[in-house]
Amino acid sequence: MNTILFVTDLYYPAKGRKYYxxxxxxTSQLRESFALTICHPKDIHAFEHHADLIVIRNAGPVANFKDEYLSFRERAAANRYNxxxxxxxxxxxxGKDYLPELAKAGYPVIPTIDDVQWLEILPEAEAYISKPKDGADSIGLERISRKDLASKLSASVDRSILIQPFIDFEYEVSFYFIDHEFQYALYAPDKEKRWRLxxxxxxxxxxxxxNRFIEWNNLAWGIQRVDACRTKQGELLLVELEDLxxxxxxxxxxxxxxxxxxxxxxxSLQTALQA
Incomplete structure (x- = not known):
């Protein structure tokens, strides 16, 4: 029986969600087919050598264990971990560097910039949102005015901050895929209650x-969630592509x-094991 190291933070206090x-x-379902070990993301190094496959699940924002994550990726590449x-x-x-890249390439994405030289591409809005590229769960999110945009971007010398217009959307909707196959979609009818789906x-x-974003990402295997918002004009715009x-x-x-x-x-896990 193949062994899986299942990486999760069972105690992460996610707003509106119960990771555990x-x-x-x-894991109760997968135990029928695999031998499982569950570990916290900061403890991967202690178990990684004994697993046929390392599955990263509800580990929380990478910003909470950034050094361990970067070190793990280096070891994974060096040792060819699956x-x-x-x-x-x-x-x-x-991180979220892909958002300004997709915006510049003309994809249907919330207009996003990370450099003061691109200020002119942001549409006029009543307010703007500033957030870190390695953020998640609204960590570091700020609402700012247009007059503060240039100073906010200039202060981020390493271009670690994203700026987007505040979108008064109708609702948020998420599309869930395994590998490149659509599985289901959920939405929040009440936009004030993001996780009441x-x-x-x-x-x-x-x-x-x-599918346009799934094809662009071209992930070899894994679970992806395409988060979008429906604008007042009926258009879908990408919020984020969660592929970790x-x-x-x-x-x-x-x-x-x-x-x-x-x-x-x-x-899909069996496919990854055979890769």
Missing amino acids: KEDLFL IYNSLDGKGDMN AEYVPTAEDLKFA NPYLSLLELRPDVRQRFVEQFRR
Whole structure:
């Protein structure tokens, strides 16, 4: 039986989410097929040599264990560890540099800049959002005025800050994929309650939107979550592409949808083990 090191922070205090419940459910399902060890992200080094596959799940924001994460990635490359998600993604697993890059390339993304020279591409808005590239869960998020944009960007000499216009959207919606296959979608009908989710039935256009980012990322294997917002004009704009350890809201799903996801996840893990 193959061994899996399942990396999670069961005690991370995620707003509106219970990491431990989701990961305890997942590990209970996977034990039928794999020998599992659960560890905290700061303890990977103590167990990594004994695992056939290292699965990074609800480990929380990388900013909370940045040194350990960077060191782990160096060891993973040097020792050719088998990692799930594969570490060839271009989304959040490498920070949020991809957002201004996609915006400049014309993708349907919330307008995003990280350099004062690009100020002119930001649309007029009643307010703007500043956030760190390695942030998550609204860590470091600030609301600022247009007159403060230049000074905020100039103060970030290492270009570690992103600036976006404040979007008065209708709702947020997330599309969940395993490898390159769509699994389900959820949305927050009440935008003030981001994690009170309901099933969302995507249109063909919605899936075309989400698949565009999955194809761009070209992840070898893993779970990806495409987060978007629906504007007042009906357009979908990318908020983020979570390709390291996306929370799945599995326990919010109908039992049949959840079980299909688990079976597809198990098959994907087997594929990664054979790589």
